Amino acid sequence: MDEIEHLLSSLQDHLDAAEAKSLSDDAESDVEKAQSIASDITADGVDHEKIDTLLEILEEIKTTGTGNSEADSHIDAAKRAGERVLKR
Incomplete structure (x- = not known):
């Protein structure tokens, strides 16, 4: 698994967890x-x-919040993974 695949997998895992x-x-x-x-x-x-x-959707979720602090943490992590994919 290359770095992009790993980041996309991480992003998806965090969205699923949220x-x-x-x-x-x-x-x-x-x-x-x-x-x-x-x-x-x-x-x-x-x-x-x-x-x-x-990333726009994740930023909107981050701005308005999910109503769950654990989910908010997963959204933040998913956004970071997406930003790293964009930089590759």
Whole structure:
């Protein structure tokens, strides 16, 4: 597994972990959108436009919060992984 694959796997794992927590309705919907985009990126290859969109969604979730501090930590970690993918 190369570094990009590892980062994408980590990003997806953190989104899955966030989704498993009790979230506000808005956050749950946004996490589902982020998961869908992350799955597309993993399946289709790195697309900077999709990563930008994913990061925008994660920033929105971070700004509004999920209603769960553990989920917020997973969102932060997913965002960091996405930012690292974008820099590669």
